[in-house]
Structures are given as C-alpha cells and as structure tokens.
Amino acid sequence: MIFAWANLAGGAEPGATSGWQALARLKTDEALREFRAEAEKPASDAAKRDAEFGRGVSLLAKQPMTTEQVEEAWTIFNGLADSGTDEVAQGARYFLGRIAQHHREQPNLAEAAKQFRRLLSEQESSIWAQTALSRLVLLELYPERSAASPGQCVATARKLLAQARLPVAQSELHLVIADAIFYYRLPVGEALPDLLAAEKLRQLDAPTRADVLVQIAEVSALTGDPAQARKFYETFLAEFPLDQRQYMVKQKLAGLK
Amino acid sequence: MKLKHAGIAVLALGYLAAAVLAWRHAHAPEAKQKVTVRLSHWQLEGTVREGIEAVARRYEQLNPDVKVEILVVPDTIYRQWMRTQLVGGTAPDLIEYTMYWGRIEELAPRYFQPISRQVAQPNPYNKGTPLEGRAWRDTFLDNMTGPDGYNTLMRDYYAPTIAMFTMRLFYNRTLLREITGSDQPPQTWREFLGLCEAVRAYAKAKEQTLSTIGNSWDNSWWIAEPVTHGMGSHHSPKLDHDHTLSLSYWEIALGWERGEWSYRTPELANGLKVFRELGNASQPGFIQMKRDVAMLDFLRGHALILCAGSWDASSLRREAPFEVGAFRLPLPDAADPEFGKTSLGPLSDGSVQTGTSFYLNKASAHSEEALDFMRFLTSVEGNQIFVDVSQWLPAIRGVKPTEFSKRFLPFYDGYNWGSQSYFSGTGSELRMFFLQEMHRMFGPNGSVEAFQKEMETRGPEYADRDLHAHLRDSRVAFNTDDVTATARLRATGEADRLPASPALLEGKYYQTRREMEAAAQRAEKTNGEAKP
Structure with a gap:
C-alpha cells in the first residue's frame, strides 16, 4: 500500500526536508523558520513552491491557532493552487478544502466540496485527489441543510466509488458508506454489498476485519442468508480466537437454521 | 638552569600524561556517550515499580550504551504533570497513558508517535523463543487490539502494553469463615445479599465496626462500570446499530442523545438497584474517601470485601495480615427472581485486552532506543521478568503467570458488549456527574428514583x-x-x-x-x- 501511494505521489520535489521533518514532529516554530529560510535561498521554483507549501501547512498546526493565521494559510494555498498543476498545487487545493471544512470558525462545506471536486476533476489519480475523495464522500453522506433523503445521500456517495483508483481508497469508501447506512437506519441489507466488497478487497487491518466479518454474518442472518452468515461467523471464529465476541458468535452460530 | 629545565620537563611530562589520560578517557568504551531513555508511569501498587525497574536493569546489561530512567508520578497528579511536560517539550520518551482518561483523539496525533510499521516487524528480543519471526503486534495476547494498542479511528497502532487485568472482589478469608462458617464466597446475587445480611448481624452482635464492602470514590467507579455494563447487556443489542456485536462509543453516546437509553431504561434501572445495594453494604461516608482508605479499612479488618483490580493483588498479598481470597461479583442472572427478566448471562470478564500502555513521545530525541526498550519489556524474557516481580498477569503470549496471579485469570465464556460501557456514557463529564450524584441512591433516605430524576x-x-x-x-x-x-x-x-x-x-x-x-x-x- 505504501509503495502504491508513493508511486502516485511521485514527482514530489525534495524541498525543505528539514522543515518537513520538524513539522512531522509538530515542531511548528522550527518548521516555519526552516521554510522561511528555504524560501529566501536562491533555489529552483519547485523548491520555493515546496517551502511556501510547507509554510502554509505549518500555519495550520501552529499553536495557539488564530483566525489571521488560518487566513494567511488560505492566501498561501490559493496562490499555489492557482499557479500550477504540480503536486504542490494539488496539495494546496486539498488544504483549501480542509480550511473551508474544518479550520475556519464557520465551516463552509459547500466551498470544501467545490475544492475537492475540482481537484478530482483535474487530477483524479493523484494522491491529493484520492485523499480528497474520502472527505468528499462524507460531505455527500452527511450534507448540511439538505432536502435529500438519507437514501439519496447514500446513492450520491456511492457514485464516487467510480473515482476511487486504488483498492485501499475503494475499501475506505465502502466502509464509510456501510457505516452511514447503519447510522441512518436504512434497511441493513443495503450495507451488505459494501461490506462484502470491503472484505474482498483485503485492505482491512485486523480489528476492522474482525468487525466486518461479524457485520457480514449478522446482516446475512438478518436478511435470510444463513449459509453466508455461517461462513462468515466461522471465518471470524477461526481468525480471531481471542476476540471477546467468540462466545456470542458461537451462540449465534448455534442458533442459525 | 638545570632546575629550570627539569621543571619544564616535569611540566611537559605532566601535560603529556594528562593528554594521554584525556585521550584514553575519551576513547574508552565506557566513556562512550550513553543514551538515556526516560519512561514515566503511575504504578505505585505492590511490587510493580520494582518489576519495571528489574526489566530496565536487565535491558541495560544487554545494551550497555543505554540507560533507562524511570519516573514514577502518583496517579493523582499524573495527567496534569504529563500535560505540562508535553506542552513544555520536556516529557519522557515513553509515557504511560490510557484512553480511559479521555482526550486521546486530541493527544494521540499531537504528541504520540504511531508505531504501525514497527509492530508489523518481528521483535528481535524474541529470538530463540516460539515467538521468533512473528510480527511484534501478534505476540501480545490481544494482538494489540485493545483501545490503547490500536486506535480504531486513527487506524494506527500506538502503545505496547505490559499486563492484563481483571476486576475482582478480594475478601478476608479468615473473617468470612468466622462470619459464615465457610470460606467459600457467594456464587449468586441472592447469596451475596444473604452475605450482606450476615455481616450486618455479625457486626451488631460483636458490636464491631464492620461493613461488607470497603469502598471509596475510586472503588465506586470500578464497581459502577461492570454493574451498569453487565446489567445493561440485555439492552445492548438494541443499540448495536452497526451489527458488530459490540457497542462503540458513538452507539452509547449518540444513543443517549437520541433517547435510546437512559437510567430509566429497565435494564439500567435494575443496574442502579444493584449498585444501590452494593453502596448500602459499604462503610458510611465512602464517597468522600480515596482508594487508599478503602484498602486500609479492608486490611484492618473493618471490611470483609474490597472491590479492586488484579493490579492491587500484589499490594494486598504483601500488606494483609490474613489470607486473601478473590471472586467475581455475582451479578443477577436469568434465574434471579427480581431481575431475571432483564438479565443476560453468563457475563464474561470482557475481551482479552491488555493494558498499562506506553506511548512513544513524538518529540523523543531517542525514539529508536525508546522503542527498543519497549520491545524488550514486551518480549518473552522482559515480560516474564516483569510478571515474576510485579505479580501482574502477562500481556505476552507464552509468558507464564505466577502461582499467585493465576487466580485472577479472566473468564471469557460469556456475553460482553465491548469495552465501552453505559457508565462511560457520553464521556468523562457525564461519568463524573454520575459519581458526584450517586450519593442520592444510598442510605435510608436515598433512592434510585432520586438519582434518576x-x-x-x-x-x-x-x-x-x-x-x-x-x-x-x-x-x-x-x-x-x-x-x-x-x-x-x-x-x-x-x-x-x-x-x-x-x-x-x-x-x-x-x-x-x-x-x-x-x-x-x-x-x-x-x-x-x-x-x-
């Protein structure tokens, strides 16, 4: 998975590595110093853009967070996103969406969705577009002040699956869609294709896989497919012998017709 | 002149000798700059501190270039201390923390380093053991799937754990024999209520200060958790909207918000009735007391039973002047005449989950060495040393519990709806409100109704x-x-x-x-x- 994404992320300039290293440890003051110093050096345009991008990202983590800081980051990202098509421009577009979504005091979800959609339309396969996809799907599933019914929201979200390029992204989308179906109390059978698809993609970590196996078995039993329920209960029992649900799953298995 | 030359020669010789000594000192293997790994925890129970120290000393023998410094901070001030250290950038490399203390969503990404890649690799300290070659995470009894080991929502592994715990009622075996003529603890809820009556009668007849349970504010927490969770089990399937056979924080918290459960829900109301009985069997004024007082009451023979975790077992063994037994709290089951209709059983001790988790400080200057020490602490050898000294239950496969700690091994064959309980509710604020207001249930004038209101x-x-x-x-x-x-x-x-x-x-x-x-x-x- 790491390699797959690293390939997608290919072409990134090395940039101000020490700044990014400091930022990875959330040493924001140090990162900002590094990025400012990098921007002042005579360097390639790509390196300067990378440093500017780093400065914008650092501002979103520097404590205490201020409105001015967020707006400064917005200005930086806006400039970068509109002045190129490189990875920095894509990352900047992603962060424009995130600022609108979460960083501003008053979220603007429509603006966030607009930025994410633009990124997807321009660079669908890029790592930033694929990252935006998992955020956009949530905005479709849980829209604000929308007249759309939960079923319509799920249907709209499901259309985004076509834009998921890698198994890991597809798996993630299936999981959040299934979760929304449960949350909205839609017929549980509607979640079954998503759960089965996520399981089949084999991208789940162990704890999530344990949950998904139980979910498939439970929903299969509820929707009249005891054979499938049995198969997944048994898979769960075999793969997770120390899970707390062993006793309950054995009871369920014994109760299957 | 000769004297002058001799003086210069002596000085030159002296300088040369000093230079040689300095060079030798600088290049001697023992003078190599030692890396100090700092670890903090709050475990002051029994011989736990000594257990961690013993592992550290053995690690230093194996790794002479590393020194492990252990900071023990009492749990009463630990969280504040940790916050201050983290904010100030002076926190230790390895920090004990538990998500049950809350705010992990905020703490983890900001201060703690995920170790997903590292735990996918084998633990080199398991070489030559049956765990050789297995991914580090799979060497833990719970495969690091506990809430601190693996953060489900961040999708990352964080904190290796060193022990496993169960909640038990510890009892004074000698005193029980004196009161009931037998040292066998009660097996059912009705038998437990009978014991409470017997203790009251015994105390009255002997004109002795004696309660069935030695309780406190902290111990109430440990009682409320299994009681509300266990008694609520019958209602839990109604909240399991995502069909995982386990309740998540959101199913409980949003269930409360939606009115899908409250303390008037029959199962939970019955849980409060059970909790009231337990409170009324405790010493008066226990709500104002800390856990140390409850333990002291028990050790002085003023209480027959102490509800505590297996973490206190070694302290009790060391301090008690009488033989200590332990049993599980027998909650009402389906056969109970009063609560049977809303009870589900048998109830298990919960999942196989390990605890006492150590997070890697994101700002650690020696993260490799710190992680290496954690590898040793959670290896077969390291965890066995810890278990042998601390008398706690192991977290690692193949590590043997001591004869003493074996009796606290968990019971798994029963219903359990996960580590999130009704008592935890929406989070720490509601839980604290529960504890602040629980006094309304107890005493002759207290009632479940007053608390519910x-x-x-x-x-x-x-x-x-x-x-x-x-x-x-x-x-x-x-x-x-x-x-x-x-x-x-x-x-x-x-x-x-x-x-x-x-x-x-x-x-x-x-x-x-x-x-x-x-x-x-x-x-x-x-x-x-x-x-x-």
Whole structure:
C-alpha cells in the first residue's frame, strides 16, 4: 500500500526536508523558520513552491491557532493552487478544502466540496485527489441543510466509488458508506454489498476485519442468508480466537437454521 | 638552569600524561556517550515499580550504551504533570497513558508517535523463543487490539502494553469463615445479599465496626462500570446499530442523545438497584474517601470485601495480615427472581485486552532506543521478568503467570458488549456527574428514583459538554493528522497515512453534529410548547 501511494505521489520535489521533518514532529516554530529560510535561498521554483507549501501547512498546526493565521494559510494555498498543476498545487487545493471544512470558525462545506471536486476533476489519480475523495464522500453522506433523503445521500456517495483508483481508497469508501447506512437506519441489507466488497478487497487491518466479518454474518442472518452468515461467523471464529465476541458468535452460530 | 629545565620537563611530562589520560578517557568504551531513555508511569501498587525497574536493569546489561530512567508520578497528579511536560517539550520518551482518561483523539496525533510499521516487524528480543519471526503486534495476547494498542479511528497502532487485568472482589478469608462458617464466597446475587445480611448481624452482635464492602470514590467507579455494563447487556443489542456485536462509543453516546437509553431504561434501572445495594453494604461516608482508605479499612479488618483490580493483588498479598481470597461479583442472572427478566448471562470478564500502555513521545530525541526498550519489556524474557516481580498477569503470549496471579485469570465464556460501557456514557463529564450524584441512591433516605430524576434534569447538560469536547478533539485530531501525514509524505515519501486517515472518525464527527443539532431542535420545540 505504501509503495502504491508513493508511486502516485511521485514527482514530489525534495524541498525543505528539514522543515518537513520538524513539522512531522509538530515542531511548528522550527518548521516555519526552516521554510522561511528555504524560501529566501536562491533555489529552483519547485523548491520555493515546496517551502511556501510547507509554510502554509505549518500555519495550520501552529499553536495557539488564530483566525489571521488560518487566513494567511488560505492566501498561501490559493496562490499555489492557482499557479500550477504540480503536486504542490494539488496539495494546496486539498488544504483549501480542509480550511473551508474544518479550520475556519464557520465551516463552509459547500466551498470544501467545490475544492475537492475540482481537484478530482483535474487530477483524479493523484494522491491529493484520492485523499480528497474520502472527505468528499462524507460531505455527500452527511450534507448540511439538505432536502435529500438519507437514501439519496447514500446513492450520491456511492457514485464516487467510480473515482476511487486504488483498492485501499475503494475499501475506505465502502466502509464509510456501510457505516452511514447503519447510522441512518436504512434497511441493513443495503450495507451488505459494501461490506462484502470491503472484505474482498483485503485492505482491512485486523480489528476492522474482525468487525466486518461479524457485520457480514449478522446482516446475512438478518436478511435470510444463513449459509453466508455461517461462513462468515466461522471465518471470524477461526481468525480471531481471542476476540471477546467468540462466545456470542458461537451462540449465534448455534442458533442459525 | 638545570632546575629550570627539569621543571619544564616535569611540566611537559605532566601535560603529556594528562593528554594521554584525556585521550584514553575519551576513547574508552565506557566513556562512550550513553543514551538515556526516560519512561514515566503511575504504578505505585505492590511490587510493580520494582518489576519495571528489574526489566530496565536487565535491558541495560544487554545494551550497555543505554540507560533507562524511570519516573514514577502518583496517579493523582499524573495527567496534569504529563500535560505540562508535553506542552513544555520536556516529557519522557515513553509515557504511560490510557484512553480511559479521555482526550486521546486530541493527544494521540499531537504528541504520540504511531508505531504501525514497527509492530508489523518481528521483535528481535524474541529470538530463540516460539515467538521468533512473528510480527511484534501478534505476540501480545490481544494482538494489540485493545483501545490503547490500536486506535480504531486513527487506524494506527500506538502503545505496547505490559499486563492484563481483571476486576475482582478480594475478601478476608479468615473473617468470612468466622462470619459464615465457610470460606467459600457467594456464587449468586441472592447469596451475596444473604452475605450482606450476615455481616450486618455479625457486626451488631460483636458490636464491631464492620461493613461488607470497603469502598471509596475510586472503588465506586470500578464497581459502577461492570454493574451498569453487565446489567445493561440485555439492552445492548438494541443499540448495536452497526451489527458488530459490540457497542462503540458513538452507539452509547449518540444513543443517549437520541433517547435510546437512559437510567430509566429497565435494564439500567435494575443496574442502579444493584449498585444501590452494593453502596448500602459499604462503610458510611465512602464517597468522600480515596482508594487508599478503602484498602486500609479492608486490611484492618473493618471490611470483609474490597472491590479492586488484579493490579492491587500484589499490594494486598504483601500488606494483609490474613489470607486473601478473590471472586467475581455475582451479578443477577436469568434465574434471579427480581431481575431475571432483564438479565443476560453468563457475563464474561470482557475481551482479552491488555493494558498499562506506553506511548512513544513524538518529540523523543531517542525514539529508536525508546522503542527498543519497549520491545524488550514486551518480549518473552522482559515480560516474564516483569510478571515474576510485579505479580501482574502477562500481556505476552507464552509468558507464564505466577502461582499467585493465576487466580485472577479472566473468564471469557460469556456475553460482553465491548469495552465501552453505559457508565462511560457520553464521556468523562457525564461519568463524573454520575459519581458526584450517586450519593442520592444510598442510605435510608436515598433512592434510585432520586438519582434518576437528577440525571434527567441535569445529565443532558453534562452530556452536551462531553459531545462538544468530543467534536473539538476530533477536529484537532484529523487536522493534526493532515499536517503530520503531509509532512511525512514530503520528508520521506511515506504515503501510508494518505488517503485513508481517518474517514471513519470524520464520519462519526458528522453523525455527532447531526444528533446534537436534532437534540437542540427537539429541546427548542419542547421549550416553545411549554411556554404559555
């Protein structure tokens, strides 16, 4: 998975590595110093853009967070996103969406969705577009002040699956869609294709896989497919012998017709 | 002149000797700069501190270039101390923390280093054992799937754990024999109530200060958790909307917000009745006391039973002047004449989950060495040393519990709906409100009804605070995660945290917001209707 994404992320300039290293440890003051110093050096345009991008990202983590800081980051990202098509421009577009979504005091979800959609339309396969996809799907599933019914929201979200390029992204989308179906109390059978698809993609970590196996078995039993329920209960029992649900799953298995 | 030359020669010789000594000192193997790994914890029980020290000393023998410094900070001030250290950038490399203390969504991304890649690799200290070659995470009894080992929403492994715990009622075997003529503890809830009566009668006849349970504010917490969770089990399937056979924080918290459960729900109301009985069997004024007082009451023979975790077992063994036994709290089962209809059984001790978790400080200057020490602490050899000295239950496969700790091994064959309980509710605010108001249940004038009424009137305000804090922490978590994932991508090309982190957490964020808005609208409507 790491390699797959690293390939997608290919072409990134090395940039101000020490700044990014400091930022990875959330040493924001140090990162900002590094990025400012990098921007002042005579360097390639790509390196300067990378440093500017780093400065914008650092501002979103520097404590205490201020409105001015967020707006400064917005200005930086806006400039970068509109002045190129490189990875920095894509990352900047992603962060424009995130600022609108979460960083501003008053979220603007429509603006966030607009930025994410633009990124997807321009660079669908890029790592930033694929990252935006998992955020956009949530905005479709849980829209604000929308007249759309939960079923319509799920249907709209499901259309985004076509834009998921890698198994890991597809798996993630299936999981959040299934979760929304449960949350909205839609017929549980509607979640079954998503759960089965996520399981089949084999991208789940162990704890999530344990949950998904139980979910498939439970929903299969509820929707009249005891054979499938049995198969997944048994898979769960075999793969997770120390899970707390062993006793309950054995009871369920014994109760299957 | 000769003297002058001799003086110069002596000086030159002296200088030369000093230079040689300095050079030898600088190049001697023992003078090599030692790395100091600092670890903090709050475990002052029994011989636990000595257990961790013993592992550290053995590690230093194996790794002479590393010194392990252990900081023990009492749990009463640990959280504040840890926060200060983290904010000030002076926190130790390895920090004990538990998500049960809350705010992990905010703490983890900001201060703690995920170790998902490292735990996928074998633990080199397991070489020559049956665990050789197995991924480090799979050497833990729970495969590091406990809430601190693996953060489901961040999708990352964080904290290796060193022990496993169970809750038990410890009892004074000698005193029990004196009171009942047998040293066998009660097996059912009715037998337990019978024992409470026997203790009251014994204390009255002997004119002795004696309660069935030695209780305190802290111990009440440990009693309330299994009682509400266990008694609520019958209701739990109704909240399991995602069909995982396990209740998540959101199913409980948003279930409260939606009115899917309250302390008037029959199962939970019965849980309160059981809790009231346990409180009334405790020494008067226990709510004002700390756990040390409860333990002292027990050790002095003023209480027959102490409800505690297996973590206290070694302290009790060391301090008690009598033989200590232990048994599980026998909650009412389906055969109980009063609570049977709303009871589910048997109930298990819960999942195989390990604890006492150590997080790697993101700002550690010696993260490799710190992680290496954790590898040793959680290896077959290291964990066996710890278990042998501390008398705690092991966290690692193949490590043998001592004869003493064996009796606390968990019971698994029963119902359990996960580590989130009704007592935890919407979070720490509602839980504290429960503890603050529980006094309304106890004593001759106390009643479950009085508590329920208070919970209905003021509980929503506390739940609201919890959910607001949860939303705030969640936003911090995924915003910080965005920043660090981007930095890692740019610095090293590692793209493992993108694009999947953490969409499920953000989904829960929007679900929580919707529920809070809906609750606010309902409250507004109700208030509007109530106005003339």
